[in-house]
Amino acid sequence: MPSKTPSENDFLQSYDPRGFDPVAVTVDVVALTIRDGRLHVLLVRRGEPPYIGQWALPGGFVRNEDLEEAAARELAEETGLVPGDLDRVHLEQLGSYGRPGRDPRMRVVTVAYLAFAPWLPDPKAGSDAAAAEWTPIAETRQLAFDHDRILDDGLERARSKLEYTPLATRFVGDEFTISDLRAVYEVVWGEQLHAGNFHRKVLSVPGFVESTGASTERGGPRGGPRARLYRRGDARQLHPALLRPSREDEIR
Amino acid sequence: MPSKTPSENDFLQSYDPRGFDPVAVTVDVVALTIRDGRLHVLLVRRGEPPYIGQWALPGGFVRNEDLEEAAARELAEETGLVPGDLDRVHLEQLGSYGRPGRDPRMRVVTVAYLAFAPWLPDPKAGSDAAAAEWTPIAETRQLAFDHDRILDDGLERARSKLEYTPLATRFVGDEFTISDLRAVYEVVWGEQLHAGNFHRKVLSVPGFVESTGASTERGGPRGGPRARLYRRGDARQLHPALLRPSREDEIR
DNA sequence: TATGTTCTTCTCATGCCGAGTAAGACTCCA
DNA sequence: TGGAGTCTTACTCGGCATGAGAAGAACATA
Known part of the structure; x- marks a missing residue:
């Protein structure tokens, strides 16, 4: 058997998380809908540091489920959607963001999803109604983490997807x-x-x-x-x- | 302060990896080049279980670096590229794959990248020459993990990107x-x-x-x-x- | 009833596209 | 050396998509 190369050793070590700094994987959702003739995005207000009080995209930790399931679950939790409603929601993967330092606490790689729906209920039951809100795109300011960039990428994806x-x-x-x-x-x-x-x-x-x-x-x-x-x-x-x-x- | 909702608790817990099953984050690279008038992809032969002996996409664990840096590093390690060569290589994110069970050992979320170059050196120094090879697309068979799917997605992305x-x-x-x-x-x-x-x-x-x-x-x-x-x-x-x-x- | 708005269809000029043709430059082989 | 075949480049033609504009009919509101 040939001796293992450095890169192969890295790969093998990757399966022993104790060998490396811990990494968390989250999903964030750019959920878009049209209300009153304007494009809106679903935002949550952060109740904890860092970025306390600032708006952010809804998201959370990935459990024992596929990535898209995690995104659908997070969306449902924030909006109070019931499973049947999800059929009417378009959900697609947007991209992943993992720059070191994007979260000051630890290494977090997030997989962003893009969601569209004709209408979505107001954030409520099952979620903190006071902390989640549909916000007109034109009025979003300074989101937490790198969520501004994620939102921009999501908007560009949406505009582009309408074309074809x-x-x-x-x-x-x-x-x-x-x-x-x-x-x-x-x-x-x-x-x-x-x-x-x-x-x-x-x-x-x-x-x-x-x-x-x-x-x-x-x-x-x-x-x-x-x-x-x-x-x-x-x-x-x-x-x-x-x-x-x-x-x-x-x-x- | 309002009481925390279940989803917010999840989010906070996400920063304490001990609260959840450990997750590893890897990058995999679909590296394409044209040789002898045929499209080739860079594959490595696995020397360890699972899928021992099968071909797979090159990839590895993400270190303290941005995701794209990790992909560039992995590509360079397998091909023996020097930093200057990387300017001539197009690298873009393809998508993330995180289905539970895609790696039988533990939860692994991989961020796939797509790379193109006019020529790329044969796999050599710094890598295990015997275990990496440029393979014509038409001759790839049964890759390890879900790499068949990733390769298909990469090919479709490449074909589509040529258009516009x-x-x-x-x-x-x-x-x-x-x-x-x-x-x-x-x-x-x-x-x-x-x-x-x-x-x-x-x-x-x-x-x-x-x-x-x-x-x-x-x-x-x-x-x-x-x-x-x-x-x-x-x-x-x-x-x-x-x-x-x-x-x-x-x-x- | 009068006015203005909106849906729907049409026309026209422009430009892109696929298919075919053709002239000329070049390589290879007899 | 000559002929056959190949390839680059340019051109033509008909069909189709596009942008701009116009027009008629249906409808709401005042």
């Missing part, structure tokens, strides 16, 4: 109008879209939406005809994609 | 021809591309490549005129993107 997946349909109800869908894009992307072109585009992408045949009972609150209602289609990717206008500055 | 980033220029040398670049796309995507359209497309994307003014000294090995040489441009995103043909089956 039917994710926007997760922000609306079971039946929705094309304008409802357009409102999602406008809120998340933060820009106005051309109503006519958006309409044409959505209907032309196969599997994005399917017609219910029905229409809304009334026109819009400020006038306009009744709009046709649609359901989510079966596409998992949008082809061709709905690209954001004006990203020229991000290209280089 | 200038990543392909990381697989070629400093000066290259359009055909060199096309060969990268063909090898990674596993399909033939239309030479004329590819040429037009690459030159029309702003910042993808820039001309050096020079040409190759000779024609191709089987004939053809001398080709013009190009350098990497300054674009970070390709706009418009070079989309893969025939993904129709993946859309739904």
Whole structure:
């Protein structure tokens, strides 16, 4: 048998945690929803040092469960979701953050998840209602740890995913109008879209939406005809994609 | 002060690793390069149980360093790269895998990274040459742990990134021809591309490549005129993107 | 009823894309 | 040396997606 190399020794030692500084693994969740026409993120106010009194992303220690299960559990605990509701929530892994010193107490590697839902209950029962809140994105300031960076990465992921997946349909109800869908894009992307072109585009992408045949009972609150209602289609990717206008500055 | 909720207690306890089963954090690297016109991945042969004798992705325990540093270190150790070489290697986080039981010995959460380089030295000095090898993608079989899944995710990420980033220029040398670049796309995507359209497309994307003014000294090995040489441009995103043909089956 | 808003469809000019063609430069082999 | 085959580069053509604008009909509110 060949003698073990330094890197192999490291690998073997890695299974004996006493050989190294202890590491904790947590999950943090960037949970997004749209309320009152604005994009909101779920934040909790810290009741202990460090960063006491500051807002942070909800999260916690990983138990004997898969990482995604841990994220779903944390989200459910903070929002009071019941298991059935979770089917309506889109959850995906965002990335991991493990810079030494990101938590002053000990080494903590966190796996961040991104969650979307059309509505989510107010934080309540099962959680500390006074310490968790839906906050408009524009009003978030100075989160604890490196959560500002995680939130930024989550927002960019969300904006990008609207382009080539039917994710926007997760922000609306079971039946929705094309304008409802357009409102999602406008809120998340933060820009106005051309109503006519958006309409044409959505209907032309196969599997994005399917017609219910029905229409809304009334026109819009400020006038306009009744709009046709649609359901989510079966596409998992949008082809061709709905690209954001004006990203020229991000290209280089 | 409000009483602490269960989830907050969990969070606090998370900083006392004695309160929970110990967790190890590793990094694993999906290192890709092109050799002899085929896509290769760096694999190591395991010399210890479990999965003794099977091939696995290179990886190891995270020390007192950032996650990306750990991945770069592991890659350098296996390939004998010197620090200067690392500038030429593209490294990005792929995702984290933490299913309980993925390692039979204890709970291990791994953060996977994806690495690309135009050439990488054969595994040697500083590593166990007999136990690490560049393997053609088509010949990889039954990797240890959940590394098959990680490799698949890495390949899909690489294929996807070629579409909308200038990543392909990381697989070629400093000066290259359009055909060199096309060969990268063909090898990674596993399909033939239309030479004329590819040429037009690459030159029309702003910042993808820039001309050096020079040409190759000779024609191709089987004939053809001398080709013009190009350098990497300054674009970070390709706009418009070079989309893969025939993904129709993946859309739904 | 009058006015303004919104949904939906259309038109038009522009530009990208896949497929095919072609000229010329080059290598290899007989 | 000559011919066959290869490859780079450029061009054309039809189809399709896109952005901008316009228009008609349906609806709410005053």
